Amino acid sequence: MNINWYPGHMTKTRRMMAETIKMVDVVCELFDARIPVSSRNPDILELTAEKPRVVILNRADQADPTETKKWADAFKKSGCGVIETDAKSGRGIDSFAPAVMSAAAEKLARLAENERFGAIRAMIVGVPNVGKSSLINRIHGSKRAKTEDRPGVTRSKQWFYIDKGLELLDTPGILWPKFEDEITGLNLAFTGAIRDEILDIETIAAKLAEKLAEICPEKLEERFKLTLPEKTEEMFELAGGGSIYGAVLLEELAKKRGCVISGGETDYHRISVILLDEFRGGKIGRITLEPFDGREV
Numbered sequence: 001m002n003i004n005w006y007p008g009h010m011t012k013t014r015r016m017m018a019e020t021i022k023m024v025d026v027v028c029e030l031f032d033a034r035i036p037v038s039s040r041n042p043d044i045l046e047l048t049a050e051k052p053r054v055v056i057l058n059r060a061d062q063a064d065p066t067e068t069k070k071w072a073d074a075f076k077k078s079g080c081g082v083i084e085t086d087a088k089s090g091r092g093i094d095s096f097a098p099a100v101m102s103a104a105a106e107k108l109a110r111l112a113e114n115e116r117f118g119a120i121r122a123m124i125v126g127v128p129n130v131g132k133s134s135l136i137n138r139i140h141g142s143k144r145a146k147t148e149d150r151p152g153v154t155r156s157k158q159w160f161y162i163d164k165g166l167e168l169l170d171t172p173g174i175l176w177p178k179f180e181d182e183i184t185g186l187n188l189a190f191t192g193a194i195r196d197e198i199l200d201i202e203t204i205a206a207k208l209a210e211k212l213a214e215i216c217p218e219k220l221e222e223r224f225k226l227t228l229p230e231k232t233e234e235m236f237e238l239a240g241g242g243s244i245y246g247a248v249l250l251e252e253l254a255k256k257r258g259c260v261i262s263g264g265e266t267d268y269h270r271i272s273v274i275l276l277d278e279f280r281g282g283k284i285g286r287i288t289l290e291p292f293d294g295r296e297v
Contacts, residue, residue, distance in 0.1 A: 013172045016157060018047055023121060024169060026103045027051045028096075030126035030135065033063035033084065036071045036297075037290050038187035039127050041174060048125070052103040054081040056096075056124075058131045061086040062282035070292035078297050087134035096139050097166055121167045128173030129192045136160055136170050186211075187289055192280050205272030206246030208279060211289065213249055219285035223278065224256045250275070 021027070027048040032039040036057065055075045060068050072082045081099040085092035101108065104120045111118050126132050140160045160168045175193065188194050189204045190211070196204075212220045213228050221228055229252055235245045247268075254260065254271040261267045278284055 013174045014043060014047070017044070017123075017125065017171055017174070020123065020157060020169065020171070021048055021051065024051065024123040025107050025120050026054060026100050026122040028054045028056055028100065028122050028124040028168075030056045030058050030124060030130050030132055032127075032130050032191050032193075033057040033060045033068050033071070034288050035187040035191060035290050038184045039130055039191070039193065041125075041127055044125050044174065048123075052081075052106075053079075054083065054096075054099045054103050054122075056135070057082065057084045058087055058135060059282075060084040061089065061091065062286055064286050064288040064291075067288035067291050071297075074292065074295070074297045080297075085135060087131040087138055090138050093135075093138045097162060100166060119165055119167050121169065123169040123171060125171055126173060127175055127188065127193045130173065132170060132173065136168065139168065190276070190279065190289065192276075196276070201276070202250070202268045202272045205268075205275045206250050208246075209249035209253065209275060210243065210246035212279070212284065212287070213245070215289070215291075216285065216287055219287065223284045224253050226252055226256050228252070 029040070029044060029048075055072075057063075057068055057072060068084060072084060075082045081103045083092050083095040083099050085096075087093075100120060100122045104122075107118075107120065124132055124136065139162060157172075158170045160170065162168050173193075175188070185194070186204070186207050189196075189199055190208050209220070213231075217228050229248055231243075231245050235243060235248060250268055250271050251266050253275060254266045254268070257271060257274060259267040259271040259274070279287070
């Protein structure tokens, strides 16, 4: 599967971020807790490498809590401040300001030594549709940041005054020109970081169904009230050896939800939308698509 994604505003955002990084004291990088690796933009890491960092594992309410703790511990070990949040409910928001101030301890110490006062400036960054605007609205207690359930809505930087000692800069979500592997692209597509309009939604849903059947079959079975079909050798296409197991799964899910069209044919588009919506909404369960693998972060 080939995903091409790098619209013009991404180039503009990268340039703006490179210019703005000099103005901030702390970088707050927002990840999707379900895909901590795939939602980490290597370009952002390169642009902000010299700054103290706070990692925010958002949508922690939808991820496996055991795996989230493992990832959090790994980021702490690398020297980052870490908080777990759910922007919709507000969970973890109270930890944000203390984490930023802790990351800025050296600057605060210099200011105190010179008997000076200055606000700490933090920049929040992340891939599209990871929940930045919702998080900022929770932190700021307003609706100033633009929020919409599709990637790429925030188009320009916005400053938010959190209190007398903390200012926060929101930036547009930014992806990178080329994904390192298909898995990264798929994970971003599963979670909605890439607009469904530019993808084959049925292919993405089939891939997601196959992934869920692999890592949490019991949750898929419970949500759709079925027993998953066994994966057999016959479910591999001769041309290229590609698996059609995902398509078989979609057909079974469609039967359970009544997704049929005239003549009794499977409505693959409708069941694809249902599966993606229910996964993204956390209705299938708390699922981490990228379990911690022991890597250094």
